Every structure is written in C-alpha cells, then in structure tokens.
Amino acid sequence: MKIAIVGFGAAAIGFIEKVKHSDNEIHVFERSKDIYSSSISGIRADGKLFVSKEMGGDLDVSIELQKKLVDFWIEKTGNGDYETGSSFKNIDYYKTFYHKGFQPILSDFYHLGTDQLKEVLFNIYNEYSSLSNIHFHFKAPVNEIEIAGDKIKVEDYGLFDKAFVAVGRSGHKLIKVIIKKYPEIVLDSTKVDIGVRFELPNHIVEDLNREMYEFKVKHKSKTGYMVRTFCNNPSGYVVPENYGDFITVNGHSKIKQKSKNTNFAILTTVQLTEPFNDPIGYGSNIAKLSNMLGGNRVILQTYSHFKNSKRTKNLYRVEPTLDSKYFILGDINLAYPRRIIESIIDFVENLDHVIPGVANADNLVYAPEIKFYSNLLNNQTFDNLKFIGDCSGSTRSIIYATAHGYLMGEEILE
Numbered sequence: 001m002k003i004a005i006v007g008f009g010a011a012a013i014g015f016i017e018k019v020k021h022s023d024n025e026i027h028v029f030e031r032s033k034d035i036y037s038s039s040i041s042g043i044r045a046d047g048k049l050f051v052s053k054e055m056g057g058d059l060d061v062s063i064e065l066q067k068k069l070v071d072f073w074i075e076k077t078g079n080g081d082y083e084t085g086s087s088f089k090n091i092d093y094y095k096t097f098y099h100k101g102f103q104p105i106l107s108d109f110y111h112l113g114t115d116q117l118k119e120v121l122f123n124i125y126n127e128y129s130s131l132s133n134i135h136f137h138f139k140a141p142v143n144e145i146e147i148a149g150d151k152i153k154v155e156d157y158g159l160f161d162k163a164f165v166a167v168g169r170s171g172h173k174l175i176k177v178i179i180k181k182y183p184e185i186v187l188d189s190t191k192v193d194i195g196v197r198f199e200l201p202n203h204i205v206e207d208l209n210r211e212m213y214e215f216k217v218k219h220k221s222k223t224g225y226m227v228r229t230f231c232n233n234p235s236g237y238v239v240p241e242n243y244g245d246f247i248t249v250n251g252h253s254k255i256k257q258k259s260k261n262t263n264f265a266i267l268t269t270v271q272l273t274e275p276f277n278d279p280i281g282y283g284s285n286i287a288k289l290s291n292m293l294g295g296n297r298v299i300l301q302t303y304s305h306f307k308n309s310k311r312t313k314n315l316y317r318v319e320p321t322l323d324s325k326y327f328i329l330g331d332i333n334l335a336y337p338r339r340i341i342e343s344i345i346d347f348v349e350n351l352d353h354v355i356p357g358v359a360n361a362d363n364l365v366y367a368p369e370i371k372f373y374s375n376l377l378n379n380q381t382f383d384n385l386k387f388i389g390d391c392s393g394s395t396r397s398i399i400y401a402t403a404h405g406y407l408m409g410e411e412i413l414e
C-alpha cells in the first residue's frame, strides 16, 4: 500500500514505529524545512511524558501501551537521562487537596526536558530515514487533501491508497480546509481553555515539587466553571508562544539549567452551547485583545492587582523568568471576561488554603494563556482518510498522540 502521512510529530512517529517493518510504502510530508528546524512538532518543548488514564486524551489507551511508549521515547535519548515522579500517589497529599474541594489527577510522569528533545527527534528520524520503505519530504506543506475515487489526493504530491493527517494543533489551517469540504467529519466543536500562567518562588511549592513534580488538580469554581492546573514547571521558565497572528505564554523547564521560580497554567474550561461553534475564534479574539493592550506583548500583572483590577506598575519580590522584551506590565481584567477572571481568583484563593503563599500579593500572573482543542473528528467517515494525534481532537499529549498513531498502525497491519 502507498501511504501518505502529513506532519512528522508524535502521532506520525507512533504510526511509523508500528508499521516501519511492513511492506507499505510510506511518504511523510512535513512543512518544516528539515529535521533541525525548530518548528517540527510540539514535542520540541519540555517533553513531559505522562502515564495516566485521567488526562492526555479521550482515547482508551492501556497503561501497558502508555508505558511501552514512554520506554520508546526514553530509549531515543541515547543516554536514558530523565526525571520522574508520580502525582498524588502519596495518600496524605491526595486527602489534603480532596478535603479542600480539589480533584487530584493521578499520573506518573517522565520528564525528558527541552534541551534533550532535539536529540531524541533526530535519533528517531535517523532510524526511520535509513529504512528503504520510508521517504521523507521536508518543505512539503500540505494545504489540500481530497478523496479521489478510492484514492486520496494529497496536494500535488500524488495519489495514495491511504492518508493519515497528523498535523497537530498547529496544522489547524489544513484541518479547516478539509472540514469545509467534508463538514460531516466534525463530531464536536465547543470547547476552549482560557487562563493565565502563574509564577511564584520555588520555596512556596518546594514540598509539592519534591513530592510529585507535576501537580495536576481540578476545582469546580463558584462560577460553575471547571478550573485546573496544567504544565507545572519547577525551576522553570515562562516563554512566549507565537501563533502567527497573536502571542500567548507557555512554560517549560530544562534538565540542566534551573531558575528560582515555578510556573504553571491555571485554565478555565469554557464550553458553550448552540449557536456557538467557534471556540478557536473566541479564544483567538481574547488573545488578540490582550496583545492589542500590551502592544503585541503579553501582559504581566501581580496577583493582588489581578485580583483588584489595577494596573501593575512595579514588581516586588518575584522576578519574572520571561524575558522583559516579551511582556508589558498591565491589567489583564481589561481583556478577559469577568467570569473567567473570577474563576481563576476563586481557584488561587482555594489553593492558598492548601499551599500557603500561593495567593501572595506579588506572585506573577501572565496572560493570555490559551489552550485550544481541535474539533473532534470522526475517523469512521472515510476508510482511507484518517486523522491521528491532536488534530483529530482525541489527544492532547505526547503519549496519547503517539499511542493514537501506534493503534492506527496496528489497524493497518491487521
């Protein structure tokens, strides 16, 4: 069979890993200019591999397969270097959070670190490109895909027996084009996570960081919205994330270089009902409004000013890890809907009961931090056109995206 894979990220890697020794002819179309190019895949940043039934995606992926895929990624470091831990295995921590109204999320994690991921991706590419049935095409953006009889036409690159679209969330433009042509593939499109990146000194959360490194909790806020922590980075760094037409914040941490601060996202899940059908537009417009106020930079505010809706003009004890050229001191309240702001404040105030110091006046709040969900796509619509990984709307993490590709590869082999 002649197979096209569009995008070379975690999902594509899971798929290829499963089918690499079959007699299928595989063509990978990746828009980045080469394997060294920094834009290849979300797996370039941070590389925290989670093993959990409670987060990472809406697929049923067994713990055994998740662990097997973690071993695969670790092996590709070449040196087996990683940090590891478990969230909420310690029952005392679990109970403390639970009693204060939080839902602790159970997971094991393995942290490879941003600084190692380049090497990992390169090692994987080296192996695959040495196989005679796998052909890489870089600088090959795909802008159009269509069903052509019993084949799939991929741009002008030719006809294929099957095509696997694995473009992640950054490939939303291609997904939009496909949806316009085949609207029946959309199952759901109503959700977006809007929030802030919170930064505070390591010592406030050091026990928690030592105990579980990644603490993930959910909390039903007084507004009715579900609020959660996401992507905790002990001794980490806040970084800008460029979406092309707007800039958001994100966080990461490195294996070797450490900062004095911990950062994590606090996200409010906004799920609206009919006639709303454009969560990406909603989130993008909030991000653009923030950027407009910040002169195309992100807004940084102290927690007390965020809470009291006052513009921050000076910082006090906590030094931001985000380079000053990327932020402006301001007031996030001018850009965010009230219900989202109130949900975040309620979350922080409650968290302060479990971790005193979280609600300190001079802790830092950055915005916008927005996590988009892809539309949930129906993989049963077409036999020979499938969507794997984050672009399918079914996954949100490296391990779940890899597993999605791997399971799809298993289906092909059957």
Ligand SMILES: Cc1cc2nc3c(=O)[nH]c(=O)nc-3n(C[C@H](O)[C@H](O)[C@H](O)COP(=O)(O)OP(=O)(O)OC[C@H]3O[C@@H](n4cnc5c(N)ncnc54)[C@H](O)[C@@H]3O)c2cc1C
Pocket (backbone or CB within 6 Å): 006, 007, 008, 009, 010, 011, 012, 029, 030, 031, 032, 039, 040, 041, 042, 043, 044, 045, 046, 047, 048, 049, 050, 140, 141, 142, 143, 166, 167, 168, 169, 170, 171, 172, 174, 241, 250, 388, 389, 390, 391, 395, 396, 397, 398, 399, 401, 402
């Ligand atoms: C900053 C950041 C940090 C993250 N940190 C973590 C983490 O620590 N742990 C974790 O589990 N998850 C993390 N994630 C999420 C994780 O990266 C994704 O869930 C995962 O990579 C999804 O895999 P994927 O294969 O679906 O997409 P990706 O890995 O994003 O790969 C998609 C590929 O498709 C290519 N592409 C896009 N459009 C086209 C097109 N039109 N034509 C050709 N090629 C195209 C892209 O260049 C890219 O290489 C992070 C994401 C980001 C953005």
